[in-house]
Amino acid sequence: MSYEELGLKVGLEIHRQLDTRHKLFCKCGTSPPAQENPRLKIVRYLRETQSELGEVDQAARFESKRMRRIVYEYDPASACLVELDEEPPHPINAEAVRIALTVALMIRARPVDEIHVMRKIVIDGSNTSGFQRTCTIALGGEVVVDGQPIPIQTITLEEDAARIVRAEAEEVFYDLSRLGIPLIEVSTGPVLYTPAMAARAAEAIGRILRATRGVKRGLGTVRQDLNISIRGSGLMEVKGVQELELIPRVIEYETRRLKHLRDLVERLRERCVRPEAVEAQPIVDLTDAFRESGSRVIRRKISEGGVVLGVRLPGFAGLLRGEGDVRLGRELSEYAKAWGGVEGIFHSDELPGYGIGEDEVGETRRLLGAGDSDAFVLVAGREARAREALEAVRMRAAQACTHIPDETRAALPDGTTVYMRPRPGSARMYPETDIPPFRVSPELLAEIERNLPPPLEKVAEELVKRFRLSNQLAWELIDTEMVEEFERVVGLGVAPSVVASLLTEGLKQLKREGHKIENISPNHIYDYFRLVSLGVTAKESALQVLAEIARDPSLTAEQAVDRLGLRAPPIEEVNSFIEELVSSVPPGERKSATGRLMGELMRRYRGRVDGGLLNKLLMERLRAQ
Numbered sequence: 001m002s003y004e005e006l007g008l009k010v011g012l013e014i015h016r017q018l019d020t021r022h023k024l025f026c027k028c029g030t031s032p033p034a035q036e037n038p039r040l041k042i043v044r045y046l047r048e049t050q051s052e053l054g055e056v057d058q059a060a061r062f063e064s065k066r067m068r069r070i071v072y073e074y075d076p077a078s079a080c081l082v083e084l085d086e087e088p089p090h091p092i093n094a095e096a097v098r099i100a101l102t103v104a105l106m107i108r109a110r111p112v113d114e115i116h117v118m119r120k121i122v123i124d125g126s127n128t129s130g131f132q133r134t135c136t137i138a139l140g141g142e143v144v145v146d147g148q149p150i151p152i153q154t155i156t157l158e159e160d161a162a163r164i165v166r167a168e169a170e171e172v173f174y175d176l177s178r179l180g181i182p183l184i185e186v187s188t189g190p191v192l193y194t195p196a197m198a199a200r201a202a203e204a205i206g207r208i209l210r211a212t213r214g215v216k217r218g219l220g221t222v223r224q225d226l227n228i229s230i231r232g233s234g235l236m237e238v239k240g241v242q243e244l245e246l247i248p249r250v251i252e253y254e255t256r257r258l259k260h261l262r263d264l265v266e267r268l269r270e271r272c273v274r275p276e277a278v279e280a281q282p283i284v285d286l287t288d289a290f291r292e293s294g295s296r297v298i299r300r301k302i303s304e305g306g307v308v309l310g311v312r313l314p315g316f317a318g319l320l321r322g323e324g325d326v327r328l329g330r331e332l333s334e335y336a337k338a339w340g341g342v343e344g345i346f347h348s349d350e351l352p353g354y355g356i357g358e359d360e361v362g363e364t365r366r367l368l369g370a371g372d373s374d375a376f377v378l379v380a381g382r383e384a385r386a387r388e389a390l391e392a393v394r395m396r397a398a399q400a401c402t403h404i405p406d407e408t409r410a411a412l413p414d415g416t417t418v419y420m421r422p423r424p425g426s427a428r429m430y431p432e433t434d435i436p437p438f439r440v441s442p443e444l445l446a447e448i449e450r451n452l453p454p455p456l457e458k459v460a461e462e463l464v465k466r467f468r469l470s471n472q473l474a475w476e477l478i479d480t481e482m483v484e485e486f487e488r489v490v491g492l493g494v495a496p497s498v499v500a501s502l503l504t505e506g507l508k509q510l511k512r513e514g515h516k517i518e519n520i521s522p523n524h525i526y527d528y529f530r531l532v533s534l535g536v537t538a539k540e541s542a543l544q545v546l547a548e549i550a551r552d553p554s555l556t557a558e559q560a561v562d563r564l565g566l567r568a569p570p571i572e573e574v575n576s577f578i579e580e581l582v583s584s585v586p587p588g589e590r591k592s593a594t595g596r597l598m599g600e601l602m603r604r605y606r607g608r609v610d611g612g613l614l615n616k617l618l619m620e621r622l623r624a625q
C-alpha cells in the first residue's frame, strides 16, 4: 500500500492536561480528591439550538435525536457551581495561560494579543452547559522531526470534558471531577503523509509539552486526535488515541478502510447503483415472518414487544462482506448502533447464519422485493429505535454510492476505529460573554521568554553527564516522565543505572507481564529504594515487590516486602550461615570453591540481601583464616 499514491494526509491534535493548582475557570483543584466524599447527583437533558446564523449543527442534531437522560455524579470536593453551570465562570486561570504561552514560545509560535474565550457546542453530555470553552493562545510555529520542520497550526487552551462513566440506551452517566481541568491542544495542519511521520511528530510535540514541567502525566492525561483522509475521501476525526504506539496502527487501519470504501464507490458506479434509488427504499415490517425464527436473539426481541424491520439495498449484493476487518457491513452496523441505539444488524451477505435459515432469507427477499443482485439489512428491537437505525443504514448506503462522508470516530485499543457521530460543522462556535478577554502583554511574554525551560535534549545531555547513563537510557528515562523521581531516588545513594533501568525496562517488563503498573506510585518506588538503601531488602527484589504493589496498591513498599518474605535476615544470621558454609570446605580448597560458595549464598538470600554485600562478607571471612 503506497501512502503517497493513496494521497494520505494526517493532522494531529495533541491534548494534554495541565498540572495547575486550579481548574481553568474556577477554584476547584485539578487532582482527584484525597478521600471519597459522598457523591451527589444531578440530571439534565440537552437539546440542539440554532447558531447565531440560524443553522443547526449536524453533530448537535445527532445527539439531540438520541435524547438521553444525562446523569452527573460528583464529589463536591472536585466540582463547584461552575461545573454545574449554576454560576458564571471565573476569569481564565493565569497559571494555565502561562504554561500555554511557554509552549508557544518554545516552538516559536505567534501568541495572540488578547485571549478571547469561545463556546463550542457539544451536547453529548460531556459538558453540563452544552458547550465547551476554548480559546486560541498562539498561531504558527514548528517542531523539528528528523531535521525536518513540521508546521504547527494552533495552540489552544480548553476545559477538559466530564468523564463518561457508562452509557446505556436511555441514560448516560458522567463524573464531573475532570470537567474544567485545563487542557492544552497543539495541532498540526494535514501535513503528515505517512503513519511513521505522524507518530514521530506526536512524540516531538509530547516532548515539548513535557519539557515545560507544567503538564500532568500518567494514564488519561494525554489524548491524541487524528484527522485522516485519503484522496477523494471525507475527513475522519479519530478521537482518543491514548498511546503513542497506537498512532501508526490507527492510521494504517483508517487508510485501509478508506481505500476499501473508495473502491466501493467505484464498484457501485460500475453497477449503476443510484443513491436516489437507495434512499427511496421503504422500511418494511417483517415481524410476522420471523415469529418462529431460528434466531434466538430475534425471537427474544419479538417476545419483548419488539419488531423486525428490513430494508433492501438495490445492487449491493456481495459488497457488504468486504475484506478482513474492513467491510461495509461493519460500517452500516456502526451507524445503526450510533443512530438507533440498537445492538446490531443482520445483513444478507452473512446470511443464512446466526440461526436465520435459508427459508427465512428467501421469505425476506420476497417481502422486500429483493433480487439476487440486491442486499438487505434487518434490525430487531423496539420499533422507534429499529426504524432510526435502518434510516441511518439507508442514508449511509446511499452515501456509499457517491462519497465517503466526514465522520467523528473513536480509536479502539486494538488500533481499529468505530463510528461515533457526524463531524460538527463550523456553525458551532460563538463568543463566551461571561469571561473578560485576557491581555497578553509584551512584559509577560518577555518574562516567560527569559525563563523558558531547557529543551529535553539538554536534559538528556545532563543525565548522561551527571549520572553516566547511556544516551539511550537517558532518553528512555525522559520518556517515562520520571526524571524527577529518578533524581530523588539516586539522592538516597542507589546506583543511577539500577534506578534508571528499573524505571524504564523494569516497569515495561511488568506491563508486558500484565501487571497494572499505573497502580505503582512514584512514592512506592521511592520508599522501596529507601528500604534498599537501608539494607531492609535487596535491589534484586524490585520487580517482585512492585508487582505485588501493582496487584494491591494499598500496600506500602515495606508491607509488600514483608508479604513476599523478602526482608533481609539479621546480619548475624547471614554471617553464621557463611561460617557454616566456609567450615564445610577443607581450608586448602576454599579459594577454589569461592564461586560455588557465592552461588549457595545467592540461592539462599537472593532478593533479600544485596549480592555485593554477600560477596563482601564472604571475602572477609575467607581472608580471615
Ligand SMILES: [Zn+2]
Residues within 6 Å of the ligand: 023, 026, 027, 028, 078, 079, 080, 081, 082, 083, 180
Ligand atoms: Zn469548580
